Every structure is written in structure tokens, then in C-alpha cells.
Amino acid sequence: MKPMMTHVALHVGSLDATIAFYREFCGLKVVHERSDAGTRVAWLAEEGKERTFVLVMIEGGQRAPQAPEDMSHFGFALESRAAVDEIARRGGAHLVWPPKDLPYPVAYFCALKDPDGNYIEFSYGQPLGPGAEAHDAALLEASG
Template structure:
């Protein structure tokens, strides 16, 4: 099988294990690949939530010079407002809640920003209409059925 389409986003991190733990807790992701690059000595991990063929590639580096900061962020959909609230409570206790939770109504929904160990922003959401919008546009692109 060959990959087609959008497969990953790569982020520099300073502590691979801390970042894997953060994305496991706040985005329900796990490492499906780890390696040390033989040329650079850089530690690498691929994280997925197993909902689609997509990974976040974490690249361990001595420092992170370009953080993913608002308005830039990664977004993860949660199964309910209660899950967003629970994760926000955890983030508040751990000192990494950046903003929210807040309800912006459709199509944005209920959201909050949390900050990963290197300062990158992860958005937790419930009720965003991403899947709905993608499904609607996919239907529009389908060829009309022939009546022949």
C-alpha cells in the first residue's frame, strides 16, 4: 500500500519521552514508530490516534526555535464537552492550560488550547464541523450517477 494525501506534521521537541507522554494524555496518541537517525543521531517518533493514516512526527533536537503558537496549532477532536473539561482541569493542574475552554458556536465548537512541553499549542475541541464539511464537499465532487 502506498501513502497518498496528507500523512504527517513534524514538530521539533527537546524531550521525546515527555512529548510522547503529553500527546498520549491530551490527544490519545501513541508511538507507532521510534528510531535514532543513523546520520544525525536524532531521535524520532511517529504518533497516531489510530483514527486515520496520519502521524505527528516528533524530532528530538537540542532546542526548539520555532514553536507552533497561536494562531498556529494542532487540533484534536474529543468525544464530548466533558472530555474537553476533564483535560482542561488536568492541564490547569499541570500548568499547561493556555486558553479556554470556550464555546465559539458552529462551526468552531467548544475548544481550549493546551501547551505541550516545548511550547507548541494543541487545541482540544468538541463539536467542530470538520468531518461534516469534508463529507459535504466529497459528495459535491462525486460524479453524477448515470441514468443509462
């Protein structure tokens, strides 16, 4: 059987703050919550993807702050450039990468920092989400 990625698990300082952040900015919902020997655990997922991929958040533990040159992040696709700008505006207090354009496949993006210092990228036009079709059509037109 070929392996299938199902989750990423992270320790977080405050499970409630983490859930609130991912709900507000990423549209994720809690699909499972429990307490293991006094440690709270929550699974967060996109609507309709609850059985294919989740973020497992485990309360307790700390991680070192992310260095400014460290590009480690989670990526979320948005439906438009305007949506990227709106996330940057709403998440101003969390903003670490202001909106900018880079050559394909990076496209248009910004990033926020979650309550535990993880970077969360929001993009439009990458090959893994909305806007990829427009870029692919432009490439075909230029080559044809």
C-alpha cells in the same frame, strides 16, 4: 494522483516528554521509533490511523515561543463538552485557552501547550468531529 497529507514533522526538545504529553492528553501512541545518526525520531498516531496520518517528532532543535495572539495549533476532537472540561482540568498546568464557546464552526474548545510550546486545541461540536451531527440537526430544524 491527488496528494494525500500523511504527516507533520516537528523538532522537539525532549522526545520522552513530548511522547508522554501526547500519550496522556491526545491518546496518541508511538508507532515507530528509531535513531538517525544519533537523533531520536518517533512517529505518533491515533489507534487505527497508523498508516494514514502521523506526527513525526524529531529530538533536537528549538522553536521560538508562540505569541499569545498566534492561533497556530493542532486540533483534536473530543466526544463531549464534559470531555473538553476534563482535559482543561487535568491539563491545568499546560492550559493556555480556557474552555469557551464560539459560534459554529469553532464551537466549544480549550487548548493546552505541549512541552515545546505548541498549542493543542481540544474541541466538541466542530464540523470535523463528534457533535457536528447535533449542530447539523439543529440547523435543519431551524430552517424547516
